[in-house]
Amino acid sequence: METTKKEVNRTIICKLASSQRKDEHVQTTIDAWQEMAGWFSDQAMSFQPSQWSSPTSSNIINNTLKREFPGDNGIMAAHAQQAGIKVLEAYKSWNSNGRPSDSHPSGQFGDATYMRFRVDYFELAANDSGYGVKLKLSPGVHEWFRIIGGEHQHRDLARILDENDQMTHGSAELHRQVDSLLFLHITTKEQVAVVTPDLDEVDHVVGVDLGERTIYTAGAISSLDGDWSEVSKDQPAIEPGREFRHHRDRLTDKRSQLQAAGDLQGVKACEDEHARYTDQVTHQASRAVIEYAEQFTPCVIVLEDLTNYRETAHDPIHEWPFHQLQEKIRYKAKEQGIPVADIDPAGTSNTCHQCGTMDRAFRDRNEFECECCGLEYHADANAAFNIAKLWVLRSQHDDVSRINDCSMWI
Numbered sequence: 001m002e003t004t005k006k007e008v009n010r011t012i013i014c015k016l017a018s019s020q021r022k023d024e025h026v027q028t029t030i031d032a033w034q035e036m037a038g039w040f041s042d043q044a045m046s047f048q049p050s051q052w053s054s055p056t057s058s059n060i061i062n063n064t065l066k067r068e069f070p071g072d073n074g075i076m077a078a079h080a081q082q083a084g085i086k087v088l089e090a091y092k093s094w095n096s097n098g099r100p101s102d103s104h105p106s107g108q109f110g111d112a113t114y115m116r117f118r119v120d121y122f123e124l125a126a127n128d129s130g131y132g133v134k135l136k137l138s139p140g141v142h143e144w145f146r147i148i149g150g151e152h153q154h155r156d157l158a159r160i161l162d163e164n165d166q167m168t169h170g171s172a173e174l175h176r177q178v179d180s181l182l183f184l185h186i187t188t189k190e191q192v193a194v195v196t197p198d199l200d201e202v203d204h205v206v207g208v209d210l211g212e213r214t215i216y217t218a219g220a221i222s223s224l225d226g227d228w229s230e231v232s233k234d235q236p237a238i239e240p241g242r243e244f245r246h247h248r249d250r251l252t253d254k255r256s257q258l259q260a261a262g263d264l265q266g267v268k269a270c271e272d273e274h275a276r277y278t279d280q281v282t283h284q285a286s287r288a289v290i291e292y293a294e295q296f297t298p299c300v301i302v303l304e305d306l307t308n309y310r311e312t313a314h315d316p317i318h319e320w321p322f323h324q325l326q327e328k329i330r331y332k333a334k335e336q337g338i339p340v341a342d343i344d345p346a347g348t349s350n351t352c353h354q355c356g357t358m359d360r361a362f363r364d365r366n367e368f369e370c371e372c373c374g375l376e377y378h379a380d381a382n383a384a385f386n387i388a389k390l391w392v393l394r395s396q397h398d399d400v401s402r403i404n405d406c407s408m409w410i
């Protein structure tokens with residue numbers, strides 16, 4: 001049994017109860033914050049992209065803070081610092097995603113309707129009626145908001161507030177919608193001990209393939225009488241992604257119309273709506289994956305290592321929430337005591353899980369058709385079984401770098 005530590009980062013989205021007075025205060029503060037972010041964005045625009053991640057850019061932030069807020073280590077300087085950091089993050093992400101170097105992420109700052117709070121500028125607390133948060137909005141004025149959360153949010157908040165639990169929170173973003181609804185996005189971090197069992201400690205291996213056509217596909221394989229050189233497979237679980245994709249496309253269209261009309265608040269509202277919908281979908285999907293795996297314990301869940309897949313904040317609607325779903329699968333698996341392993345998924349979608357032949361031409365959208373052994377299968381289910389089998393192969397042979405070796409397969 002191998003144990004490693006892994007840092008898990010998540011964002012918890014909580015709805016806040018507000019009042020007209022508090023809401024006006026929030027709006028004024030967000031406007032001020034956006035003005036600072038807009039100013040930093042103008043500065044960053046005049047740099048070469050290589051400078052966005054250089055010390056030059058942090059110097060600009062620091063010098064600006066000294067000039068604008070001399071001798072002030074207070075609340076407005078802290079907000080301005082967060083605005084500067086947020087802008088640079090957006091520019092760096094823009095650059096590292098191969099966007100043209102003569103362009104920049106314009107329109108994201110100045111008129112948007114959110115702000116970021118440094119870790120020590122908001123305080124979470126529990127009371128008899130649930131949870132609340134104190135936001136340091138402006139000098140000398142702190143506001144309390146009751147958190148309206150579901151079961152998931154409450155469980156996470158309880159963990160953050162539990163001194164014996166090592167999950168901690170980082171900064172948070174306060175998002176205000178057109179309809180004045182307030183949402184707090186709290187980032188969290190925890191070190192999770194990842195225990196990967198040996199092959200002889202599990203009965204089943206559950207491979208999980210994440211895709212855009214299907215949100216997840218889980219497939220379990222088991223050894224035949226304890227002999228992993230031959231395996232049998234169980235009925236896979238497949239969750240279609242059609243509804244999610246439809247929702248995403250609808251919001252993408254709506255957003256471009258709003259963008260064309262110059263309605264940046266509307267654009268932001270679309271993105272917020274999508275973030276909440278995604279949170280809900282990934283909660284449901286991760287729960288379903290765990291329920292599937294629970295039938296096969298003792299088992300190991302095998303996920304694709306997405307290190308080489310880059311998820312960014314550049315287009316929050318268009319991107320598929322692979323990381324978010326994986327993180328939720330990880331922590332729900334941990335709660336159920338099911339170990340999770342990763343493998344490099346190279347080749348898993350183009351290889352036949354029955355005979356091991358690899359050919360890109362075998363796959364056509366949802367269908368996989370092997371011309372070598374004649375297997376016809378759901379393409380993502382085929383990939384899920386390959387992910388499980390690959391983990392078995394890796395456990396038996398440390399030096400397996402690819403899976404298109406039929407002799408190793410059977």
Ligand SMILES: [Zn+2]
Pocket residue numbers: 352353354355356357370371372373374375
């Ligand atoms: Zn085949």
